[in-house]
Amino acid sequence: MTETDTALKNNQLVNKQKAYFQTGATKSAEFRIAQLKKLYNAIVKNEEKIINALKADLNKSDFEAYSTEIGFTLKEITEAIKNVKKWMKPKRVKTPITHIGTKSKIFREPYGVTLIISPWNYPFQLTMTPLVGAIIGGNTAIIKPSELTPSTSSVIRSILNDTFEEEYISVIEGGVDTSTNLLQQKFDLIFFTGSVQVGKIVMEAASKHLTPLILELGGKSPTIVNDDANLKVTAKRIIWGKFTNAGQTCIAPDYIYVHENVKDELMKALKEEVIHFYGNKPLENSQYTKIVSEKHFNRLVSFLKDGKLEHGGGFDQVSHKIEPTILSDITWESNCMSEEIFGPILPIISYRRINEVIEEINKHPKPLALYVFTENSSLANQIIERVPFGGGCVNDTLYHMATPYLPFGGVGESGTGNYHGEYSFNAFTHDKSVLIQTTKIDLKIRYHTTKNALRFIRKLLK
Incomplete structure (x- = not known):
């Protein structure tokens, strides 16, 4: 497949996910919980394959493979299943006296089509944990796992492509060229885990579309x-x-x-x-x-x-x-x-x-x-x-x-944004602020045509 063909295929997949997201299918709490349960069951079913892949790529022991990769991910999913309905509820906030008669709420809105680029050091967990965030946030996701851990990447592709339709969640394997091409597409959010050097490249690519992004990088701790x-x-x-x-x-x-x-x-x-x-x-x-x-x-x-x-x-x-x-x-x-x-x-x-x-x-x-x-x-x-x-x-x-x-x-060169638990939900959603105004009263001092309006405004805004 030529580079042009790859770009066209990736663009078609992004557009397919955009169209699916626009149907609203991903937004209900029931849908999100159902997908989390499907993911959980798929991981449990394929536990041995995951452990074998991590052994092949990094010689990870069964203990490390389960405790730092599989078990970590399963716990993240169960936490999300228990709490996602609560996290999704609009949050009521105060209104000042100048806004008498109104209600103020914050709605958590999905970004849309997300791109998750994951690293090789914890290749399973650092793919699946951001994916949990994408799911509970009500988004679709395209995942690019690391080419440096090919056995694990292959298992991830197999699990996710067998569990979900590609218009919802899809995995694309490949090297640097694949990542470069994906970054040229217009996503609604990019989540990247990796080195500072590559993080700068991702940020530069995101800036061309003003795409919001989360960077999980590193540094000398x-x-x-x-x-x-x-x-x-x-x-x-x-x-x-x-x-x-x-x-x-x-x-x-x-x-x-x-x-x-x-x-x-x-x-x-x-x-x-x-x-x-x-x-x-x-x-x-x-x-x-x-x-x-x-x-x-x-x-x-x-x-x-x-x-x-x-x-x-x-x-x-x-x-x-x-x-x-x-x-x-x-x-x-x-x-x-x-x-x-x-x-x-x-x-x-x-x-x-x-x-x-x-x-x-x-x-x-x-x-x-x-x-x-x-x-x-x-x-x-x-x-x-x-x-x-x-x-x-x-x-x-x-x-x-x-x-x-x-x-x-992280902060500064070690990254921007954060996740895990409710913070994953926050990372993959946007705060939509809404003021609900009444029509039963209409404060006349807000209008410059009202006599002495400025005098009242001065008192209220001190």
């Missing part, structure tokens, strides 16, 4: 360990958060700032937890995730030369696995600090004063996540108030993403 932290628990939660999915997580702890008083003790605890989680020979651990591609593998291997190797450092070119690695003697001039690591390499920097840490973090782009380990709530609040970031945890890592009651998203 810091972890701060104060000298009063519970180091045993701290080490376990950092290692879990950093090396889940071999560090290929947008909100993984990217680097650690540890108080110099407890640096050695923390280092020892971190090494113990790496062995506890992955054994003495992690490259031979069948449950340990691999790096998605040779390009990313080679980029990560180049970082192993930085600083002082404290633990790990081994890698296997054939399996694309890199040992969980800890580096010390790192500065902001080190190569691994020049970009988001997105892999199983953990740099450690020591600090003496927290103000120095805050100032240094704030010199760089706003991170997607931040984690602080301390028993001092005032210190934690000081960091939260002074450092801009998308979201994070005190005395934990990653866990804020797993609750549907907190919005997930």
